[in-house]
Amino acid sequence: METASKDHKAFPVTATPTTEPASGRSIEPVSMTLYDADFQGFSDQLGASFERYGFAVIADHGLDAAIIDAALEDAKAFFALPEEVKRRYHQPGTGGARGLTPFGVEAAKGATTVDLKEFWHVGRELPEGHPYRKYMRDNVWPTEVPGFREHLYGMFSAMDALGRRILRAIARHLQLGDDYFEDKVQLGNSVLRMLHYPPVPADAPGVRAGAHEDINVITLLLGAEEAGLQLKDADGEWLDIAPPPNALVVNIGDMLQRLTNHVLPSTTHRVVNPAPERRGFARYSTPFFLHFNPDFVIESLPSTVTPENPDRYAGKAIMAEDFLTERLREIRLI
Ligand SMILES: O=C(O)CCC(=O)C(=O)O
Ligand SMILES: [Fe+2]
Numbered sequence: 579m580e581t582a583s584k585d586h587k588a589f590p591v592t593a594t595p596t597t598e599p600a601s602g603r604s605i606e607p608v609s610m611t612l613y614d615a616d617f618q619g620f621s622d623q624l625g626a627s628f629e630r631y632g633f634a635v636i637a638d639h640g641l642d643a644a645i646i647d648a649a650l651e652d653a654k655a656f657f658a659l660p661e662e663v664k665r666r667y668h669q670p671g672t673g674g675a676r677g678l679t680p681f682g683v684e685a686a687k688g689a690t691t692v693d694l695k696e697f698w699h700v701g702r703e704l705p706e707g708h709p710y711r712k713y714m715r716d717n718v719w720p721t722e723v724p725g726f727r728e729h730l731y732g733m734f735s736a737m738d739a740l741g742r743r744i745l746r747a748i749a750r751h752l753q754l755g756d757d758y759f760e761d762k763v764q765l766g767n768s769v770l771r772m773l774h775y776p777p778v779p780a781d782a783p784g785v786r787a788g789a790h791e792d793i794n795v796i797t798l799l800l801g802a803e804e805a806g807l808q809l810k811d812a813d814g815e816w817l818d819i820a821p822p823p824n825a826l827v828v829n830i831g832d833m834l835q836r837l838t839n840h841v842l843p844s845t846t847h848r849v850v851n852p853a854p855e856r857r858g859f860a861r862y863s864t865p866f867f868l869h870f871n872p873d874f875v876i877e878s879l880p881s882t883v884t885p886e887n888p889d890r891y892a893g894k895a896i897m898a899e900d901f902l903t904e905r906l907r908e909i910r911l912i
Contacts, residue, residue: 603817607635607825613743617750624744625751632830632845633809633819636744639826641736646800649733650862652726653698653772659722664696667718673906675769676701677718681776686788686848687908694778694786694851700734700770710765713872713899734770737798737866741768744796744828745868752838753881763795766869767902773801775861778851786861787849792831793905794867799827801863805856810846819847833870833901839882839890870898 605627612620627634656664667677674684674697681696704711719727745759752758775786786806799807807819807827821827835844852859870876877895896904 607637610638621747621750632843636826648729657774686790689788691784698772741868769867789848791844794831798866804861806849839878872899874898
């Protein structure tokens with residue numbers, strides 16, 4: 579539900595991307611140990627990486643490995659269930675907002691083939707009667723995997739907290755108050771996506787994930803050590819993202835690009851099919867799409883509007899929820 583492509587024509591997803599040259603550039607990881615030792619230094623490094631690539635690689639993120647492992651093991655156990663059992667948790671017509679989106683359903687905008695993936699979505703739980711409940715569907719939980727609910731929601735909460743920490747550094751980089759984002763995302767319509775890319779036959783049509791941009795504020799991604807994730811660099815070259823073990827990949831989504839009048843770019847990315855020696859391996863990755871609170875109004879931050887970078891969205895303020903709905907319609911998910 580978080581994906582759309584602007585430029586599929588330039589990079590048809592039906593091409594054989596693994597044969598395209600990937601440039602030798604790579605993103606320098608930033609260590610989160612700097613966060614407490616030298617917050618300004620951390621913010622500067624993170625901000626520089628985002629301005630340059632729209633992506634950053636964060637080492638030493640401090641997430642509890644036990645929380646991640648428990649959620650991942652449960653997701654793997656779920657994906658290993660028979661197809662007809664899994665499909666009980668598919669809710670057609672809801673854009674895959676919660677529960678399972680089966681293999682062969684999602685495609686990047688304009689793509690002629692579907693992505694070679696299936697995924698499970700977990701969203702925020704709010705108390706009965708909360709005014710934001712109308713924007714957020716109820717989660718669904720499989721009964722076949724004991725612990726799934728507790729572990730998956732534990733991971734949602736851990737990623738949510740880490741995302742808010744990272745946003746403090748982004749706020750510092752943008753010379754806003756460090757807590758600028760706090761009351762704008764604390765009840766955001768965020769989604770944890772547990773992704774399963776099965777082994778890929780040599781003659782598979784399509785790619786694991788076609789070229790797209792994320793719709794949300796920032797995305798926190800674990801599991802990109804298994805190769806395939808690439809970003810489209812400013813000069814049009816595809817650049818492999820090869821994080822060190824256990825590192826977190828973070829990228830800017832369309833909502834933050836819009837808020838910052840493109841000072842922080844939402845970069846096109848994709849997941850290409852594996853090299854022959856890795857074709858027999860599944861890939862599991864877990865993006866957390868951090869969203870604004872549904873009623874936050876997105877308009878260019880005054881500090882990002884300059885004579886060299888005039889407001890690209892003058893007179894186009896939009897509520898986060900309307901922006902999301904518009905984008906999901908564009909990609910025909912709702
Ligand atoms: O699996 C990955 O590495 C990235 C997935 C992604 O870009 C997405 O789901 O939006
Ligand atoms: Fe993405």
